[in-house]
Amino acid sequence: MVPGLVENLPTAPHQFSNNNSVPQDIFPDGIRTSGQHPPLYDLLVPYDKFPKQIIGPTVWKAEDYTKNPERWTYVFNEEEVAELSETADVFLQSGIPLTGISKDNFPLPGLQRLLTTLRDDLLNGKGFILFKGFPVKLWGNRKSAVAYMGLGTYLGYFVSQNGRGHVLGHVKDLGEDASQIDKVRIYRTNARQFFHADDSDIVGLLCVAKALEGGESDIVSSHHVYNTLRTERPDVLKTLTEPIWYFDRKGETSTGEEEYIRTSVFYLEAPDPANPAAERRVYSKWDPYYVRSLARFSDKGIIPPLSAAQTEALQVLEDTCMRLSLHMVLDVGDIQFLSNEHVLHSRTEYKDYPAPAPRRHLMRLWLSTPESEGGWRLPFKDSREKKRGGIQVNNTKPVAPEDAE
Template structure:
């Protein structure tokens, strides 16, 4: 099928946006989230350029970890908790806005060495880790939020997660339909590189279709002035430069939620081949996923460059049972700080990606809104 070209094609070379000169009266650290954008279509490489098999530490199976939690979990030590606690208390005492937190005002002189190595493992290794024993009950929401965002600053720059500017997200039961998968749940993760290898063995035609820029993703109505309500892109694409790695972008909910546009003739509807490819991709991910049940005090960090993740449906029980509450960060790592070299115009901006609607200011609510 021929993709619609209703959006203005992005081309390289490109000027950087004004993120680096964002007004501090709106953005406390002077950096604005770049937002959702289509790729640079002239930098997307054809299927023939993709590897037939990916090797290395980014390729892993659930069987490699399911019975070996010591390979992917890190219980916080007493010294680590104490250092994080001291940094959080100091930040709170200084009265700074949470949206302005950084490594400078959240110093972790000892634990930062471990976080540096973990960051490298997230970017270039298996791509995930589960911390255990974060004292959220003792600290309460406010201090826990400060400590969580403080840790995040050592891994990347926090970006806005929605059109309201939330840089600290919350997944919490608010008495709504608990079967909605976008409301939270237990965690399934899978190596997208292992999925790629599996598709190449079992369904190479699907792998090829997923590298074509014929897939539309819903912006969910979170658009700045002049933007389309969707983004046309690929599901798998290569980094720019030589020996580019395979990057994956997939969200079945926001691929299938575009009927209001296709019914109006603004974009093509999913073809039978695309529907089949989407189903096979999801089945392959589910078949090879590692399942995690997050407990109180757990922190899961993962890279969305080469790890696909989903939250399963959940059910909260009435009081006095505890109500599940997850805090969420989206963190960005630009090219010049070790991030993947992506075919997008904002690839080297500090807060690339995320969701930014016009000049909506960042906010970090301490609880669900």
């Protein structure tokens, strides 16, 4: 039987989890990645309650930046590189594992002000930046990973990116079959990635090695996409705001959890209890691969198949994102940080250099920015946790491999 769309709704007021009790021998900092959760359905609102237009710095157009790279790129200067290098060397000598990096043991007094400003811009502004001049070839993978993760601690908390507990991810073609979308994570292939948002507040990508061809990045303001659809295709936007979309979890589930999550693509922030009249911003959560991969459940009648309206909405959303997107190329030593709240990103298909040249390789971070530290009020039960989101399978230990595995 197809599950009802309003069954088992939570009852307000909600008891948000604080993730207080975790095994210290597995999670040394006492904080566990919360993992994936369905939304709190009674906090979702109908389409007519959504704003007719979004305004502000989160709404941007590609032409605002295409010819003005200085508005979205930052080149590390010699002093900043030296500070990263010295702090990374001290950390390496300390013997602390990579999973133990924090602002407390990775001081960056020279860069801290810049990173504080950047964090605010990622959360509340345009939502993206491209750093250049990170000396990855000089430092090698281990030191680069340490410096990169140390940088990341000033933007958020590391959360696990897969069922193996990777808090340092590696975007690299491992020869897996991209057509097996119900089993394979696309970042482990060379296939095109359609516009999507990762399961964290902020995503970082450090380019360690480039492809021979392709593997280039496109990003788009989901708020600009929202406004465009509101004008051009309000029927599609309405479909995208409805909690009728099932997302695959591809087996990365803890004991007793369902293999899929029913949610929306666009929805509003949760109300602010301290200020009920405060703005509720539009949040986007999307990845078409996770929607298309559910035939094993819909064929058996466990969940409904995509309707004609959903199939059209899926295509219109992708086409609109592509039409409005900003294209960028990551060179070796570039770091791209993006908001997953209001920016969608994609990647072109790519081809690697022949062996023995290194394959295209990006180090990835998923970072959490909880409510208590200025993060968005998300309509999920873990919104107030420090390491909200991510993928956590049972008590899998966080690890930070220095290369893909």
